[in-house]
Amino acid sequence: MENRITKLFNIDYPIIQAGMIWNSGWRLASAASNSGILGLIGAGSMYPDVLREHIQKCKAATNKPFGVNVPMLYPNITEIMDIIVEEDVKIVFTSAGNPKTWTKWLQDRGITVVHVVSSVKFALKAQDAGVDAIVAEGFEAGGHNGRDETTTLTLIPMVKEQLNIPLIAAGGIATGKAMLACMVLGADGVQVGSRFVASEESSAHQNFKEVVVNAKEGDTQLTLKELAPVRLIKNKFYDEVQELYKTGPSVDDLVKLLGRARAKRGMFEGDLDDGELEIGQIAGLIHDIKPVATIVKDIVSEFEKAKAEVVNL
Incomplete structure (x- = not known):
């Protein structure tokens, strides 16, 4: 399943496990990367020394590429970025801030930079800032979201129409059919969050997973x-x-x-x-808690099956 996203991150499938606060520790990120997708550690809920520990444990648990998601409103942002460089992390997803602030600094240190946006306006700003790819996240998403309430179905084609760099769709994606739909609309890959909350490796509390x-x-x-x-x-x-x-x-x-x-x-x-x-x-379509490897296998299998069925329409 080779395309611009798999080549950019050196992964098997164009799927990113979202770096979610309180859910995306080293166990989830390493399991995702070992399954052939890109795992992300969610730095937004970690003190700098905790993030360093998670990066080191993730490196010990996988020899595959993984990255760190960094909300740029983080009060210890400079220390966080220094740790990422010191620990030789090669992929950073930024969000909640101006991409111009850190993109070149990170790229000058050999790091691939992806920025998360919720509108065409901010997608173009991120592209102008020189990021390597965009995550366009629709209104359906969990966590922090866009004020304009633009749905993924609408957002992806509007961003694709004006974007030149690789585009990753997010928001409301937990199945292979949703992945195929987003790629038909113009996405080069997808970012999946909520489905991985309900995984065995997620750091979320069992009570939350069951809810x-x-x-x-x-x-x-x-x-x-x-x-x-x-x-x-x-x-x-x-x-x-x-x-x-x-x-x-x-x-x-x-x-x-x-x-x-x-x-x-x-x-x-x-x-x-x-x-x-x-x-x-x-969440209304998530009915069980599974290992990450099984979730990835299910998504990819359903994607391939749906793709074949669409061809035969």
């Missing part, structure tokens, strides 16, 4: 746009957010309710009532 596999259509909602748009499973904390919105809250009011470590409490520690539970809409 994900039991989720139904309509159980998630995009909220907290005034801070950073995030898609949450509806729980006690989500209900409190909605009640606060009825009062016309200020940003400070929302920040106070959110507090500290709310996502850690929910996804990593398993507090299903007061924790922030971030997941994509595709």
Whole structure:
């Protein structure tokens, strides 16, 4: 399955395991890379010394390419970038910031840079900044999201129309059929997040994994746009957010309710009532917890089968 994405990352299949906070530690990233796709460590929930440990453990667990996802709003961003270079990581996915800030600095040190966007406007800004590829993430995605609520089905062809560099689709992708659909629309590969949350190797708490596999259509909602748009499973904390919105809250009011470590409490520690539970809409199609290798095999197998069926239409 060779194309621009497999060549760029030296992987077997054009699939990226998303670098999600509190879910994407070294076990998930190494298992993904060992399965022939690109594994990513999610640096957004790691202190610098913890990230270094995860990188070192990932290197010991796989001889395949892997990368690190870095939200550029991270307060220790310079230290994080220095660790990535010191540990000889060759692939970095950046998000939540201006790609011009770090792209050239990383590339000058031999690192491939991919930037995550949620609109055509920011895709073009990232291309102008010189990134090697783009992840265009639709409204369906879990975690932090675009304020414009552009769906993947709409976003990918609009970005493809104006982009010259490789394009990776994200948001609502957990199956081989969805992967094929995105590639028909113009993507060179896909990034998969929520499906890998419900994997044996994910660092998510078992309570959270079970909530994900039991989720139904309509159980998630995009909220907290005034801070950073995030898609949450509806729980006690989500209900409190909605009640606060009825009062016309200020940003400070929302920040106070959110507090500290709310996502850690929910996804990593398993507090299903007061924790922030971030997941994509595709959770309604995720019904079991499987090893990463099995998930990848299932996606690739379904992709090939669907591709053959489409040819025969």
